Amino acid sequence: MQATDWIDLSGKVAHVTGAGHGIGVAIARALAAAGAKVAVSDVNTEGVAETAAEIGGLALELDVSDRDAVDRVMAETADKLGSLDILVNNAGVYVGYGGPVREITDEMWRKLWSINVDGVFYCCRAAASLMIDAGNGGRIINVASTQAVSPGVGVTYDGSKAAVTQITKALALELAPHNINVNALAPGPTWVQPGEAPPLGEQTPPRSGDPLADSVADRISRLPLGHWGDPMEQGKAAVFLASSMADFVTGIYLPVDGGWLVL
Ligand SMILES: NC(=O)c1ccc[n+]([C@@H]2O[C@H](COP(=O)([O-])OP(=O)(O)OC[C@H]3O[C@@H](n4cnc5c(N)ncnc54)[C@H](O)[C@@H]3O)[C@@H](O)[C@H]2O)c1
Numbered sequence: 346m347q348a349t350d351w352i353d354l355s356g357k358v359a360h361v362t363g364a365g366h367g368i369g370v371a372i373a374r375a376l377a378a379a380g381a382k383v384a385v386s387d388v389n390t391e392g393v394a395e396t397a398a399e400i401g402g403l404a405l406e407l408d409v410s411d412r413d414a415v416d417r418v419m420a421e422t423a424d425k426l427g428s429l430d431i432l433v434n435n436a437g438v439y440v441g442y443g444g445p446v447r448e449i450t451d452e453m454w455r456k457l458w459s460i461n462v463d464g465v466f467y468c469c470r471a472a473a474s475l476m477i478d479a480g481n482g483g484r485i486i487n488v489a490s491t492q493a494v495s496p497g498v499g500v501t502y503d504g505s506k507a508a509v510t511q512i513t514k515a516l517a518l519e520l521a522p523h524n525i526n527v528n529a530l531a532p533g534p535t536w537v538q539p540g541e542a543p544p545l546g547e548q549t550p551p552r553s554g555d556p557l558a559d560s561v562a563d564r565i566s567r568l569p570l571g572h573w574g575d576p577m578e579q580g581k582a583a584v585f586l587a588s589s590m591a592d593f594v595t596g597i598y599l600p601v602d603g604g605w606l607v608l
Pocket of ligand 1: 363364366367388410436464489531535
């Protein structure tokens with residue numbers, strides 16, 4: 346026996362949402378590198394086509410907040426690739442939804458929750474249904490955030506990621522009899538902009554008096570591991586949760602955060 350056998354995903358089919366940019370691209374690359382066949386979806390059709398071309402995967406257009414489209418695309422994954430064994434709910438939005446509570450409009454609130462929470466629920470429901478019918482178990486990985494337990498972006502986003510974390514735990518209990526493990530991956534600050542991540546201090550904006558923004562800026566500048574997260578650090582953790590290494594792991598909230606939650 347070799348330890349590498351424990352992370353071998355040959356014969357498994359994975360679907361990664363929001364894989365046209367950022368962390369989702371790295372998760373798709375990592376699952377493919379571990380041997381899985383990978384379907385990648387996104388509203389960004391150009392980005393997801395590039396990801397699929399690079400890893401030899403299947404590109405699918407999907408807005409996760411569209412329930413019917415989710416049902417159709419999850420079924421298409423299983424039809425075209427033979428099964429659906431691993432779902433990574435990575436699609437999520439945060440830029441443009443923060444700020445003081447009285448400046449947050451109903452539209453901002455509903456839009457973010459329709460993607461970050463409704464989208465996760467729709468994808469979990471569709472994938473769990475396919476996994477239960479197939480009878481071969483499965484893995485669901487929901488991308489939460491350190492903000493689920495340590496606020497920073499604002500009520501809309503922070504609340505949505507707390508919801509994702511509790512949805513994960515409830516589903517872990519419910520789906521355990523079907524041998525479907527459900528876990529949350531909680532990235533810390535991860536550099537998804539083009540180019541090299543700058544040193545932490547350079548990214549710290551001046552104190553603004555906004556307690557949330559100041560708390561995030563302070564923590565980033567003092568991040569214990571001393572550098573921005575690289576998306577592939579999330580990809581590696583996703584492979585762990587998808588693989589036999591995590592056979593007895595379900596219902597956890599796994600921070601991959603450079604020590605953020607220690608601060
Ligand atoms: N980058 C970080 O520091 C960080 C930290 C904690 C958690 N996260 C979480 O990680 C996930 C990925 O974030 P990222 O930083 O890579 O973001 P990103 O913006 O770089 O990528 C997100 C992708 O999701 C897609 N997307 C947006 N709305 C969608 C929809 N309705 N349906 C399908 N796809 C949609 C976008 O087109 C984009 O390709 C998100 O859930 C985010 O909340 C990120």
